[in-house]
Amino acid sequence: MRVLLATWGSRGDVEPLVGLAVALRGLGAEAVVCAPPDEEFAVLLDRAGVPLVPVGPTVRSVTAGAKPPTAADAVKLASDLVAEGFGTLAAAAEGCDVVLANGMMAAAGARGAADRWGIPYVYACYHVRGLPPRKIAPEAGGEPAQDAADKAHWEQGRRAIAMFEEALGSHRAGAGLPPVEDFLDYVYTDRPWLAADAVLCPAPPERTDIDVLQTGAWVLPDHRPLPDGLEVFLDAGTPPVYVGFGSMATASPGDTAKVAIEACRALGRRVVLARGWAGLAPIDDTDDCFVVGDVNQQALFPRVAAIVHHGGAGTTTTAARSGTPQVVVPQIGDQPAWAAGVAELGIGVAHQGPTATTDSLTSALTAALDPRTRTRAGSVADAMRTDGAAVAAQLLLDAATTHRPPTSV
Structure with missing residues (x-):
């Protein structure tokens, strides 16, 4: 066949x-x-x-x-x-x-x-x-x-x-x-x-x-191990926040990374920053930010505190299956609808509009990091086939x- x-x-x-x-x-x-x-x-x-x-x-x-x-x-x-x-x-x-x-x-x-x-x-x-x-x-x-x-x-x-x-x-x-x-x-x-x-x-x-x-x-099952450096970073402190926009080429990658890192720091969180097609990069040499390329999200997402992403079908599904709260900053296409669905289920936050500020992302992350959001995210993950x-x-x-x-x- x-x-x-x-x-x-x-x-x-x-x-x-x-x-x-x-x-x-x-x-x-x-x-x-x-x-x-x-x-x-x-x-x-x-x-x-x-x-x-x-x-x-x-x-x-x-x-x-x-x-x-x-x-x-x-x-x-x-x-x-x-x-x-x-x-x-x-x-x-x-x-x-x-x-x-x-x-x-x-x-x-x-x-x-x-x-x-x-x-x-x-x-x-x-x-x-x-x-x-x-x-x-x-x-x-x-x-x-x-x-x-x-x-x-x-x-x-x-x-x-x-x-x-x-x-x-x-x-x-x-x-x-x-x-x-x-x-x-x-x-x-x-x-x-x-x-x-x-x-x-x-x-x-x-x-x-x-x-x-x-x-x-x-x-697609992913059995790849996480990079050694990432394992060390994850074990070195409290769970970080993952930030990645996949294949979205954001208008200003430097501003996107700056906003994300500053919002996480405002809440005392470290960051795992995914380069993606936008080429996101650290804004300084501080050791609270670890940059990854193509990484096993299925292994990584359950080990982070929250997931900030663009709302693509694959990333949203993987995040939901991990039981980890999400902040969706939708860019195009069906992404606003995925963001709305995440918010409606109570497993994360839908950011209003495609461009986040430090204040708006800090606010969204605060809601996502609420223990009640994680509890709800875990319940939804258990219900998914x-x-x-x-x-x-x-x-x-x-x-x-x-x-x-x-x-x-």
Whole structure:
């Protein structure tokens, strides 16, 4: 049995697919991951022993350049990624029994690759904001904040659809294929998968227009030891605060590090500072700050007092599973929604806006470090399921066997 898994996005998009690939291997299936050619993704897949087929440009070249991408850049990227479906993805899908795509950036091309060989196709996302927008604009009538979020999701989704729909139509016409009648049904299907924990990110019950299949989060087990220097640092005092923004290229890395370190010092806490794509660095030579690169978060997070991060799906899930309180400073995309979920569950604090000040972060950390927050975080961690990747792997093999996507867990 051979499975093709496709995505285009940051590490938070790639790593869950690697976790799913490892779970598939445990069931005797071969999985191939199509993902961006960023070096850290290649290292990640190599460490897991999963084959990588590079797709599209590196994510860093698009998101972490000197200037933010323009609307014209986005249109070109959409066209290029759809073209990959007729080239790289189609070639990689030959001999496969099922194709799964994560997110819009890979889905249109991946669906075309599945159609090329007549094999089942599954669309998956890591948050409810990745589910297909409604075909009709949502009506107001609930909480104002939720109404505004639903409207923004619908508007963003429609803009993305228009961009990819045009690219797909152009490439299909060039290949002599008929146009797609309904882009939403074609790319998202009427049974999208939600690869997120039901406690942390439940499927929306009001979405009666689609049959959401929630598998649980796909977590890649990490068995790497922590660096010796970090072990010494952790053992040398009270638990520090972890600060990291992953693949987010913050506007002013120096200011971000300064605010974070000063806020932790204001509360008498040491800091584990993750460089990330922003290149965060210490602000002085004081020994209360330890800098890490790529580190085993699964091993580190249970040993810190609080976790300050950007609210990516993977980091939020790992933090929640650790039982450690969080402060989410959301930057883009679905991150504000993850922040809101963390706050609603009482396992941490949602920072208001993407730019923290020393005062605002100190205040947020004070609330997160309250013993009641840690108690609640531990209770939620105990309630989260740990078999999401295994569940999804079995469902994919069932889909390959029956030649149709499954409808329930």
